Amino acid sequence: MATENTFAFRGTYYHTPTYGRLDVLRDVVLVVQEGKIARIANGHEEAEVQVEFGLPEIRQLEAGQYFVPGFIDTHVHAPQYQFTGTGTDVPLMEWLRKYTFPAECSFQDLEAARHRYSLLVKRFLANGTTTAMYYGSLHLQPNLVLVDSIERLGQRAVVGKVNMDRHSPDDYIENTADGLRDAEEFVTYTLGKKCSRIQPCITPRFIPTCTPELMKGLAEIAQKYGCHIQSHISECCGEVNCVREMHPEYASDAAVFEEMGLLTKRTVMAHGTLLSDDDIRHLARRGTAVSHCPLSNFFLGDAFFKVNHAVSLGLKVGLGTDVAGGISPSMLSAQRMAVVNSRCIRAHKLAVSGGTTVTPEMEKDVITFKEALWLATVGGAQALDLADVVGTFEVGKDFDALLVDTNLSGTSGPFDVFEGEDDDQRFEKFINLGDDRNLIEVYVQGVCVKRGDEFLLDGSNGCVKAAEDSDRLMSAPTPVEPEAAYVDLAHRADSSDEAASLDVGTADEEGAPAPESEPPTKRSRF
Numbered sequence: 001m002a003t004e005n006t007f008a009f010r011g012t013y014y015h016t017p018t019y020g021r022l023d024v025l026r027d028v029v030l031v032v033q034e035g036k037i038a039r040i041a042n043g044h045e046e047a048e049v050q051v052e053f054g055l056p057e058i059r060q061l062e063a064g065q066y067f068v069p070g071f072i073d074t075h076v077h078a079p080q081y082q083f084t085g086t087g088t089d090v091p092l093m094e095w096l097r098k099y100t101f102p103a104e105c106s107f108q109d110l111e112a113a114r115h116r117y118s119l120l121v122k123r124f125l126a127n128g129t130t131t132a133m134y135y136g137s138l139h140l141q142p143n144l145v146l147v148d149s150i151e152r153l154g155q156r157a158v159v160g161k162v163n164m165d166r167h168s169p170d171d172y173i174e175n176t177a178d179g180l181r182d183a184e185e186f187v188t189y190t191l192g193k194k195c196s197r198i199q200p201c202i203t204p205r206f207i208p209t210c211t212p213e214l215m216k217g218l219a220e221i222a223q224k225y226g227c228h229i230q231s232h233i234s235e236c237c238g239e240v241n242c243v244r245e246m247h248p249e250y251a252s253d254a255a256v257f258e259e260m261g262l263l264t265k266r267t268v269m270a271h272g273t274l275l276s277d278d279d280i281r282h283l284a285r286r287g288t289a290v291s292h293c294p295l296s297n298f299f300l301g302d303a304f305f306k307v308n309h310a311v312s313l314g315l316k317v318g319l320g321t322d323v324a325g326g327i328s329p330s331m332l333s334a335q336r337m338a339v340v341n342s343r344c345i346r347a348h349k350l351a352v353s354g355g356t357t358v359t360p361e362m363e364k365d366v367i368t369f370k371e372a373l374w375l376a377t378v379g380g381a382q383a384l385d386l387a388d389v390v391g392t393f394e395v396g397k398d399f400d401a402l403l404v405d406t407n408l409s410g411t412s413g414p415f416d417v418f419e420g421e422d423d424d425q426r427f428e429k430f431i432n433l434g435d436d437r438n439l440i441e442v443y444v445q446g447v448c449v450k451r452g453d454e455f456l457l458d459g460s461n462g463c464v465k466a467a468e469d470s471d472r473l474m475s476a477p478t479p480v481e482p483e484a485a486y487v488d489l490a491h492r493a494d495s496s497d498e499a500a501s502l503d504v505g506t507a508d509e510e511g512a513p514a515p516e517s518e519p520p521t522k523r524s525r526f
């Protein structure tokens, strides 16, 4: 049945339902109805689909144009956007005091906050980030401005007011009771929007700036409203040493968060470069995810996060820009950095071996653009407990998608296409060389929020769906089964994997790296 909100595109769609494999739906008709994917049919069924949905027309994509799922950035500091690309000269703890806290504090100027947050959300949408997990700042009011900006411009987001009640500057700290009250007020304000795109998040900044009393109180609020939780875990030596000194009674950051009740299936912990295998297994059991932030780990971290290893232990992993610890707001950049990061691990192992032979063991950590795209879409969706909603093109999911145009040649685009290059090569070029110029349309929940240079919802209230959707946001998180593996490694891509259905092809012939040989054990320090 046709409604005003039904439309369809015929063309080629790329996505990564399986870790390590790029699937292509070639020449299919994808129908969107009320924001959701209602049908995916073969191209030759166009006439039938047109009748079934009462569509006056079906738009045919041009050659060289493809849809890809919208990117999901699982770690962004909204008030740090203004100094992205600067302030890279000092380690984390100094960086926070020198650049970060003063920048965040300045958002008390609400007019400035409105202007800057509008620029932020536009920049992220332009770069294809249809969903972002945002940290706001300490003070309540600017966070409400952030939520309003996201709502107005049509992005999907999980957003938190930052809490910190110790070891913070005199003008950028709250007392515990005020912090808890403001956190709850932020949650109720955001839920009060009844906007299914925007969910509130409990946000203890990190252990050094949060008392146990604050962390426990925040965990109770998260439990009460069933909301997400985000924080930083085992990020770098400075942070880890600080926590060990403050809390010698706990063996690790994970042990502290566990005791505070902050590890849930809706928790996303950033970085995790210094997590032990036991820590990773424990987070996996809780259903807690890690946001892998390769770019900021290069600047602020002290170790490489080993994605394949973490995934093989059953951990949910998404990808994050970590603006402004990461110097780019682009999730394409984050994907490339994830690949480079994985190759650094191999190079490091080779250097430590002292030899010139690359062994299979050294190859285990290497990922390709296919795993990186999975992290930026499906991995992010799993991390944010949105795996049923976004991340791939499947009937029943919301249509959050980017229309990629690879036809921009010469100086009007970031790369050139040469005679004889096929769709798969063009798409790979986009992932490795493309930028916002290639993203000619951006869709969230079936709504085109950006076309060309124009933000189509700017000035209107972007929230198209309301009350019935808000019910699902209020549901409390369900406990996760022990040893739950979110990526079934048995189903990771290998060269024998067949395309799953009529309209799915595999764009590659290569295999993914072999899963860990050791299965996860039940050993834990907790």
Ligand code: GUN
Binding pocket: 077, 092, 096, 100, 205, 206, 232, 235, 296, 300, 322, 325
């Ligand atoms: N740890 C505590 N706060 C921050 C922050 O703002 N950025 C990063 N990268 N790490 C943190």
Ligand code: FE
Binding pocket: 075, 077, 232, 270, 322, 325
């Ligand atoms: Fe961060």
